[in-house]
Amino acid sequence: MPGISRATQTTASDLLLAVQLRLEQLQKLLPECKVPQAEATVVGIEPKHGNSFLWHEASGNSIVIGGNQTRANQALYEAINWDCYSLATRALLDAVFDKETLASRTLTGRGRRRNGGSGQLDPLKVDDIIETVKRKCQVSAILIRKIIINKCSDTARSKRFKRAHNAPSRRHN
Amino acid sequence: MPGISRATQTTASDLLLAVQLRLEQLQKLLPECKVPQAEATVVGIEPKHGNSFLWHEASGNSIVIGGNQTRANQALYEAINWDCYSLATRALLDAVFDKETLASRTLTGRGRRRNGGSGQLDPLKVDDIIETVKRKCQVSAILIRKIIINKCSDTARSKRFKRAHNAPSRRHN
DNA sequence: GTTCCAATTGGAC
DNA sequence: GGTCCAATTGGAA
Numbered sequence: 001m002p003g004i005s006r007a008t009q010t011t012a013s014d015l016l017l018a019v020q021l022r023l024e025q026l027q028k029l030l031p032e033c034k035v036p037q038a039e040a041t042v043v044g045i046e047p048k049h050g051n052s053f054l055w056h057e058a059s060g061n062s063i064v065i066g067g068n069q070t071r072a073n074q075a076l077y078e079a080i081n082w083d084c085y086s087l088a089t090r091a092l093l094d095a096v097f098d099k100e101t102l103a104s105r106t107l108t109g110r111g112r113r114r115n116g117g118s119g120q121l122d123p124l125k126v127d128d129i130i131e132t133v134k135r136k137c138q139v140s141a142i143l144i145r146k147i148i149i150n151k152c153s154d155t156a157r158s159k160r161f162k163r164a165h166n167a168p169s170r171r172h173n
Numbered sequence: 174m175p176g177i178s179r180a181t182q183t184t185a186s187d188l189l190l191a192v193q194l195r196l197e198q199l200q201k202l203l204p205e206c207k208v209p210q211a212e213a214t215v216v217g218i219e220p221k222h223g224n225s226f227l228w229h230e231a232s233g234n235s236i237v238i239g240g241n242q243t244r245a246n247q248a249l250y251e252a253i254n255w256d257c258y259s260l261a262t263r264a265l266l267d268a269v270f271d272k273e274t275l276a277s278r279t280l281t282g283r284g285r286r287r288n289g290g291s292g293q294l295d296p297l298k299v300d301d302i303i304e305t306v307k308r309k310c311q312v313s314a315i316l317i318r319k320i321i322i323n324k325c326s327d328t329a330r331s332k333r334f335k336r337a338h339n340a341p342s343r344r345h346n
Numbered sequence: 347g348t349t350c351c352a353a354t355t356g357g358a359c
Numbered sequence: 360g361g362t363c364c365a366a367t368t369g370g371a372a
Binding site for chain 2 (some may be wrong): 347
């Protein structure tokens with residue numbers, strides 16, 4: 001089914017469904033695709049996994065990377081230097097997730113021994129990030145995953161450090 | 174200087190030096206080179222870094238891998254399956270180092286926080302191992318290094334576990 | 347009993 | 360303050 005066959009569509013809802021399916025097919029074919037927020041809501045496409053959606057709405061346009069329609073902050077995305085896969089991966093993580101999410105989740109959700117973090121980073125978004133970096137930097141997925149592990153760890157540590165030193169220091173006024 | 178020029182050699186020691194240099198050049202060009210123990214001693218070639226040398230003498234023929242004349246147990250080397258780089262790296266480590274060395278050293282010698290291990294694995298031998306696996310398995314050095322880190326860690330843990338459980342259990346006779 | 351992966355931590359830059 | 364690497368540890372396979 002490479003396109004939309006008019007002969008098989010009878011109702012408006014069928015047509016809408018077919019259009020949405022066709023849109024998803026096309027987006028899977030595109031490496032990245034700029035989709036302004038307004039346009040996406042007008043055509044009625046709900047993000048498949050939109051739990052950490054608010055931060056992109058608050059901070060400007062977003063673009064779609066990968067076949068899972070993962071959204072990334074456009075300004076941050078366009079500033080990424082793809083010459084170094086580790087820096088690119090870290091920057092892309094910052095463009096997709098907010099700091100709080102990066103600090104409280106891990107790649108798989110396993111092994112929450114010390115922090116009170118709950119679950120794992122959205123696997124669909126992670127897949128899109130990995131595919132993007134793999135294509136742009138020509139590097140294996142396993143190495144990208146190690147960078148993601150480190151990024152979560154470093155972000156959590158940074159946040160812990162700030163909590164420990166900034167909160168008490170506000171007392172000395 | 175692709176060969177040995179007779180015109181420039183005057184004394185026997187010069188000739189011997191030239192022969193040794195030429196041998197090293199040739200060995201650098203060879204992927205691996207079987208050198209029985211006896212032959213090596215007859216021609217007077219001392220290993221460049223021969224501190225953990227005894228275990229190979231005690232357990233059969235050895236072969237030379239890499240440009241640093243690193244020796245590996247021949248039987249273990251020839252049993253290596255190069256289809257999986259991680260298993261190949263681990264097996265090659267077992268063919269070059271004894272268990273005690275693997276358990277007490279680390280890749281760089283850094284961070285001996287818990288065990289009483291002294292230093293690092295011989296960097297020249299490590300280089301030869303990395304070059305060998307890289308060539309045979311077409312995998313990057315960074316991944317091979319991670320396997321070496323894990324192998325030392327796993328070996329140390331295994332030895333600790335055995336010490337803790339085997340030693341006391343011999344009392345019950 | 348070993349291998350493999352992920353999380354965590356220390357420390358250097 | 361973030362990035363990077365290595366060592367360590369837990370746990371699954």
